[in-house]
Each structure stands twice: as C-alpha cells, then as structure tokens.
Amino acid sequence: MRANEQFSGKGHKIHVCKRCQRLPRSERKAIEDREDIFGFMHQSHISQKNVARLEQLAKSETAQVASLAAIVLEVARVTPYKRRRLKILARNHRDLLRRLDETGLVFAHTWDRLPTEDFTRTDWEQTES
Template identity: 40%
Template sequence: MGHYCRICGKHKPNEKFSGKGHKNHICKACCCLPKKDRNRIDYLQEMYGFWEQKNISKKNISRLGTLSEYEDVEVAAIASVLRVVGTRFPLKKKRLSRIFKEMPELIPRLESTGIIQKRSFSGYAEAVEDEANAIYDVWDEYSEMERNKA
C-alpha cells in the first residue's frame, strides 16, 4: 500500500518516500523541488480549499491576508480575491449567485485567477432576461385573451 504525495497529487509506493517525506507526505521527486515551488503549490491548494469550504472563517480570512502579501504574484492575487469573497460572502450556500447579484465586478477577477471557470456566468444575465421576457409574453397573451372575452 502506497502513500499520497500532497505536492504532485499522486499515489506512489513506499519506496518513493524518504523518512521525512513519509511523515510530510512528500515524495522524493517533490522533495527535490525548490522550497519556494513546494510552498507555492501548498498555498494554492490551501486557498482552493478555502473556496470549497462551507464557511470561510475569520482565521481563514486572516490567513488570506498573510498570503496576499506573498512574493508570488499568482498566490497574492488569488489570496486577495478570496479575502474579499470571504469577507463579503463567507457562507458557501449560493455564494456564486450572491456574488453575481451583489458584486458582479468580482466575477472577472475570480475568472482571471482561475477560481471559477471562464464563461460560467457569461450567459446568466441574458438567460434571466430571456426567461423574464418569456413570462411577460405569456402574461401579455393571457391578459389579451381575458380582454377579448369581456
């Protein structure tokens, strides 16, 4: 039975792990990576975990504040966006729809950092408008039929 490497995300046999790597769940190949790269991968996984959590806590928000000052541009950008999300929308339930309604300017930032997929909300406003127009059209037809009866 092997182990899971938290850096490369693969299951590998015991022989691929050294003593410290066993404890830290880092394989020998990933141990050879520069510490800066390993930290970057860890921080990105940590932040995507915050996004998936049911609640972004105050401790998570303070951690995101620390990570937003990190030297890597990608890590800092994602941390700053998630910090805004965590402050305004800490609960996961309907988080994206609430962001779209209350802070639509945040959607492009979430897309550019890769937190959400691009175009996941591109047709949302048009779809809502089309649905509303369809409802109004049905209502207009119904009210016209009622006027013709009378």
Template identity: 65%
Template sequence: MDREIERKGILMGHYCRICSRPRPNEAFSGRGHKIHVCKECASLPQEEREAVEREEEIFGYMCQSHISDKNVARLTVLAGSGNPRIAELAGVVLEVARVRPYKRRRLKVLARERRDLLEKLDRTGLILAHGG
C-alpha cells in the first residue's frame, strides 16, 4: 500500500484488539469493526484469538489499583487453562494478589519479601503492566 494512503487509513482506522496494530478501516469487516478485530485476526483459530484476549485480561488485572476477590476467582479459573502461557500468567498474578492485592507499594513489598515473585513478573513481562 502507498505510504500516504496507509498513513491516512490508519488515522481514520482503529487499533485491532488482537494484534494491537493500527489498521485502516478496510482491514475490518462490518462485524470486525464493531469488536475491533481486523480481518486477518478474525481468520485466526478461535483458540489463538482467545489466548490473546485472556492474556490482555490478565495484564489488565495487574494495571488495576486493586485485584478484587472476584478477579481472584477469575484468575483461579484462568490458572487452570490448557494454554501454558495463560496458566502461568494467571498463576503469577494470583500469587501477587495473595501477597499484595493493592497496587500501591506492591513492587517495594515484593522486592523486600518476594524476590522470586518479582523475578517472575519480570520474566513474564507482567511487570510492564504494573508500570511505575
């Protein structure tokens, strides 16, 4: 695609929820537009799409100021996922929720009391969701 058209298209387009790429309007079908999933991603196997969504969900819990009991219940389900990456991520966030459900001072507490967990956050990339 011509760069100029591509740039304009992106300006008018959306970010795809699955691949996180800014995509022009033409990259979405009618239904895809509504749910912000581009055509390419819409043709991925259901499992792959779900895995991306679950991963996003788990990263989302790390961004929250507090991981609630309801979130913990959900994470417990996800920790039993057949997808090893999802199961691992959910397991790590579950542990975090047990040690420090509140985001405030979480990394400090973990650095002092749970180096191992802090390292897991680092290795999985979850620490990025926590932010500063």
C-alpha cells in the first residue's frame, strides 16, 4: 500500500511505484513473474494457458523463478483444480507438498484463509497450533 503520490502517471496504470520503476528491468520482471506464479497457486483452476505460461517461466534465466514455476507446473499437472488440492498432494505426492511448503507456495494456496498478521510471523516452527 502506497500513497497516490508514490506513483508517476506512467506507472500508476500498471501499479508500479516510482521506486520500483528505478529497479533494473530484469529484477522487476523477476518480481512480476514470482507474483504470477503465486497467483496461479491461488486460482481455483490452473488452465492450459496458465500451464503454457508456467512452461515458459520454468525456462526463465532467473533460477528462483524457474524453480518456483517448475514446482507449480508439476502441481498443475497433478491437481489442476484447487478443491482438495492439498489433501490429494498430502495423500499421493508428499514430496511435492514438502517442496511447496519449503518455498512458501503452500501459503499462496490458502492466503484467503490466513489472517494478514500470520504472514509477518517468522517463527512458524515455534508457534503452537
């Protein structure tokens, strides 16, 4: 959340503030690609167009983007629909669920159910449920 003054006329349409516009194009693209990948996990259905986009992102020059895209691409091929996705992964594909957990992509799947203060926590292992 930024004040309206933080946006120039050029970046306001695409929701990019002045500070982020100063970043190198490759870094800005990597950030946008990561947001796309997390968005795919949040969708109720990962469509064939999304799968094609994930295949492109899996070939990315940025290693982090490529690895995240490869994980989400594998999830899309196993369970393209969001309903009971985590249950299916826990039952049949534990290694894939573990990788989702390690990368934080599992939170993208359930971010509408978690309170916002949970994302600011850094001591996930130490909290008791």
